[in-house]
Amino acid sequence: MTEEEPEQIRRRPGGRAARVRQAVLTAAMEVLAEDGIARLSIAGVAARAGVNETTVYRRWGTREKLVLDAMLAGSDEGVPVPDTGAVRTDLAAFARALAEYLATPTGRSVARAASLSSDDPDLAEAWQAFWQTRLDQAGAIVDRAVERGELPAGTDTALALELLCSPLQTRSLLGHRPIEPDLPERLTDLVLDGLRGGAKG
Numbered sequence: 456m457t458e459e460e461p462e463q464i465r466r467r468p469g470g471r472a473a474r475v476r477q478a479v480l481t482a483a484m485e486v487l488a489e490d491g492i493a494r495l496s497i498a499g500v501a502a503r504a505g506v507n508e509t510t511v512y513r514r515w516g517t518r519e520k521l522v523l524d525a526m527l528a529g530s531d532e533g534v535p536v537p538d539t540g541a542v543r544t545d546l547a548a549f550a551r552a553l554a555e556y557l558a559t560p561t562g563r564s565v566a567r568a569a570s571l572s573s574d575d576p577d578l579a580e581a582w583q584a585f586w587q588t589r590l591d592q593a594g595a596i597v598d599r600a601v602e603r604g605e606l607p608a609g610t611d612t613a614l615a616l617e618l619l620c621s622p623l624q625t626r627s628l629l630g631h632r633p634i635e636p637d638l639p640e641r642l643t644d645l646v647l648d649g650l651r652g653g654a655k656g
Contacts, residue, residue, distance in 0.1 A: 478504040483525035488564040523581040536592050542600035550639035557627035618646045
C-alpha cells in the first residue's frame with residue numbers, strides 16, 4: 456500500500472483493494488510466463504485481470520513497476536526464506552524451493568526476464584531492484600548464521616547466495632541437464648565447506 460491510498464483501504468487488507476492487487480499481479484505473471492516481457496502491456500494485463508486500465512496506472516504508474524511488483528510477489532511466494540534455526544537446513548530448503556520454482560513456467564519466465572539486460576533504463580532499474588530485494592531477503596539466512604557462530608564474521612552474503620543459486624539457475628535457463636533431487640543439499644554442503652574453509656585459510 457502507498458501512503459496516498461485512503462486510510463479505509465489500508466485498514467482492509469482482505470478487501471477489494473487486496474483482491475484487485477492480487478488479480479493484477481496474477482495476470483501480469485501469466486502474461487510474463489506466456490509472452491515474455493516484450494509483449495507485456497498494462498492494457499493487456501488490465502484486460503486479463505478484469506479491471507480498468509486506469510486502476511493499474513493509478514496503483515503502479517509504469518509497466519516496469521508492475522513487472523517488478525509481480526516478480527517480487529511471485530518469488531516471495533514460490534521461494535520463501537526459511538528460518539529453521541540452522542544454516543544448513545535453511546540454505547538447503549531455500550535452494551530446494553528455488554529448484555522447484557524454476558521447474559514451473561512462471562519460475563522459468565521470471566528467471567529469463569531477470570537475467571536479460573535491457574537498454575531501457577527504467578526496466579534495467581526494475582531488474583536491479585528485484586535482485587537487490589531478493590538478496591536482502593535471503594541474506595537473512597547468512598546473517599543469522601553469522602550471529603549463531605555457524606559462519607565466520609565477514610562472510611560475503613551475496614557471494615554465498617550466488618554460489619548456492621547460480622548452478623540451479625544455469626541448469627534451468629540453459630536446459631542442459633535436469634536438477635537432481637539431491638542437488639540442493641549437495642550445493643549447500645559445497646558452499647558451507649567453502650565459506651568455512653576460506654575463513655580458516
